[in-house]
Amino acid sequence: MMNKTVRKSPRLLLLAVFGVLLFTSISCGGAPMQTTQSAEQAQQSVLNFVHAAAAASFPAGYKLTELPLQPMPCTDNFDHETGQVSVGITYWVDGPDRAHNNDYYGKLVKWWSDNGWSVRADTWLNKHFVNASSKEGYLMSLTATTTGNVLGRLSIGVSSPCVWPHGTPEAKS
Numbered sequence: 423m424m425n426k427t428v429r430k431s432p433r434l435l436l437l438a439v440f441g442v443l444l445f446t447s448i449s450c451g452g453a454p455m456q457t458t459q460s461a462e463q464a465q466q467s468v469l470n471f472v473h474a475a476a477a478a479s480f481p482a483g484y485k486l487t488e489l490p491l492q493p494m495p496c497t498d499n500f501d502h503e504t505g506q507v508s509v510g511i512t513y514w515v516d517g518p519d520r521a522h523n524n525d526y527y528g529k530l531v532k533w534w535s536d537n538g539w540s541v542r543a544d545t546w547l548n549k550h551f552v553n554a555s556s557k558e559g560y561l562m563s564l565t566a567t568t569t570g571n572v573l574g575r576l577s578i579g580v581s582s583p584c585v586w587p588h589g590t591p592e593a594k595s
Contacts, residue, residue, distance in 0.1 A: 458506070460589035461493055464582035465509045471560060472511060472580045474537075479529040479564075479578075481522075486513035489577070496584035505592050510581030520574035523566050527552060530564050530578075550574075559583030 459467065476486060493507035518526060527546050531554075534541060539554040539562065546552045550566035560582055567575045586592060 455591045457590050458585040459582070461507055461509050461585055461587045463589065464585045465511075467558075467560065468509055468511050468580045468582055471556070471562060472513065472578060475530055475533050475562060475580075476513075476515065476578060478533040479526050480515060480518050484515055484517040486578075487516055488513055489579075491579075493587075494581075504584065506584035506586055508582050508584050510579060512577055512579030515576040515578055518576070520566075520576075523550070523574055523576060526576065527564060534562070 458464075472486075476484065489512045491510050491512060493509045495503045496506040496508055498504050515526075524546075531541065531544075531552065533539075534554040537556075539556050541552065541554045542561070544552045550568055551563065553561060553563035555561050560580055562580045563578070565577050567573055567577075
């Protein structure tokens with residue numbers, strides 16, 4: 423009886439490992455040949471998300487100062503580029519009273535909740551960082567500087583999931 427359990431155990435382990443690998447490859451871009459938004463559409467979504475969240479979180483008079491980002495190449499599980507890109511944008515948030523950063527954080531978390539986003543990492547109380555993801559795979563974060571001359575300066579940013587530059591899979595050359 424014990425021998426049967428020992429024999430089945432490697433099979434179960436192999437099946438479990440296969441299941442984890444399959445899940446990982448699917449969730450991490452293992453099936454990258456599907457149509458996506460184009461990079462331009464993803465960039466527009468990124469802008470829409472960040473402006474809607476900022477309007478709901480910061481008081482009138484805030485100003486967003488862009489920190490330019492270039493599209494980042496996406497890679498597979500072996501760190502090979504897939505041909506897809508992730509687009510994003512980050513802004514400094516200028517104008518609001520930094521003494522109320524915890525209030526802005528609370529309003530952003532509420533906006534996320536009201537709009538179907540899920541908080542992923544929340545170290546606001548210690549490190550002034552929080553991020554959340556949308557059902558579509560977008561990631562948004564709020565960070566406050568904790569060192570340097572301008573303590574508490576906020577930045578808000580959004581990045582897209584991996585997308586094909588023109589929305590459709592492209593043949594590798």
